[in-house]
Amino acid sequence: MVEHLCVMDEHVIENIAAIRERIRHACEASGRNAGEVKLLLAVKTVPAERIKIALRAGYTLIAENKVQELKDKFDALKETPHTSHFIGHLQTNKIKDLLKCNVACVQSLDRLELAEKLQQRLAPEGKTMEVLIQVNTSNEESKFGVHPSGVAELVRQVAQLDALQIKGLMTIGLFSAAADKVRACFRMLKNIQQEIIALNIPQVDMSELSMGMSGDLEMAVEEGATIVRVGTAVFGQRIYPDSYYWNEKGNQAK
Numbered sequence: 001m002v003e004h005l006c007v008m009d010e011h012v013i014e015n016i017a018a019i020r021e022r023i024r025h026a027c028e029a030s031g032r033n034a035g036e037v038k039l040l041l042a043v044k045t046v047p048a049e050r051i052k053i054a055l056r057a058g059y060t061l062i063a064e065n066k067v068q069e070l071k072d073k074f075d076a077l078k079e080t081p082h083t084s085h086f087i088g089h090l091q092t093n094k095i096k097d098l099l100k101c102n103v104a105c106v107q108s109l110d111r112l113e114l115a116e117k118l119q120q121r122l123a124p125e126g127k128t129m130e131v132l133i134q135v136n137t138s139n140e141e142s143k144f145g146v147h148p149s150g151v152a153e154l155v156r157q158v159a160q161l162d163a164l165q166i167k168g169l170m171t172i173g174l175f176s177a178a179a180d181k182v183r184a185c186f187r188m189l190k191n192i193q194q195e196i197i198a199l200n201i202p203q204v205d206m207s208e209l210s211m212g213m214s215g216d217l218e219m220a221v222e223e224g225a226t227i228v229r230v231g232t233a234v235f236g237q238r239i240y241p242d243s244y245y246w247n248e249k250g251n252q253a254k
């Protein structure tokens with residue numbers, strides 16, 4: 001099969017190169033090694049064919065927000081090597097479908113009930129899954145995540161579930177033009193990470209900090225991000241506002 005690159009598709013690769021450059025600059029500015037920061041492509045609304053452009057170029061870490069989209073693209077992407085994370089609000093009745101789609105890590109684990117349901121499905125099959133604990137650092141109601149004061153308790157509880165391997169924390173920074181307020185979210189996640197590390201909870205790895213998106217990745221990298229999640233800056237503007245993805249029902253685009 002002959003596949004043509006249209007101009008728009010070429011842009012995907014250029015855009016990714018530009019993002020890697022931004023990451024490199026931010027690392028330099030904060031004395032970090034650019035190799036410490038993974039670029040995760042947030043591929044919501046992006047068709048499988050466009051995602052493949054990035055995968056074939058070697059950018060193989062991708063994530064969806066909705067189980068339905070994950071399912072819809074699964075067959076089209078399964079022959080192209082990649083690693084799949086999940087970064088959206090996960091309803092327990094979608095777990096079964098999610099687990100059919102070869103997801104390596106759920107970054108949005110924010111409640112014990114969800115952890116227990118994942119454990120119930122994974123354990124009988126002898127499977128394990130990586131998870132990040134999503135923390136609500138911005139105090140915005142529209143965003144999910146455990147309250148900062150509840151992180152340690154949730155980590156302790158999830159650590160008891162042997163099918164789940166905690167790898168760190170995830171947050172969505174405040175949507176604000178006030179840079180200091182956005183930075184405060186990232187700094188808070190870093191501080192929580194340090195507090196959890198100090199608790200020395202068995203079976204808990206706190207090495208990953210997933211924070212920073214198209215608009216604020218420099219700040220996140222400066223504050224210690226090890227994974228930045230980028231969509232718009234690579235694939236262009238989405239038709240739906242983010243509230244569509246971050247609402248409980250996820251079906252009211254407003």
Ligand SMILES: *Cc1c(COP(=O)(O)O)cnc(C)c1O
Pocket residue numbers: 042044065087088172212213214215229230231232233245
């Ligand atoms: C869409 C999304 C991103 C990427 O956001 P952009 O602004 O498009 O880079 C990151 N994290 C989550 C949880 C998302 O839903």
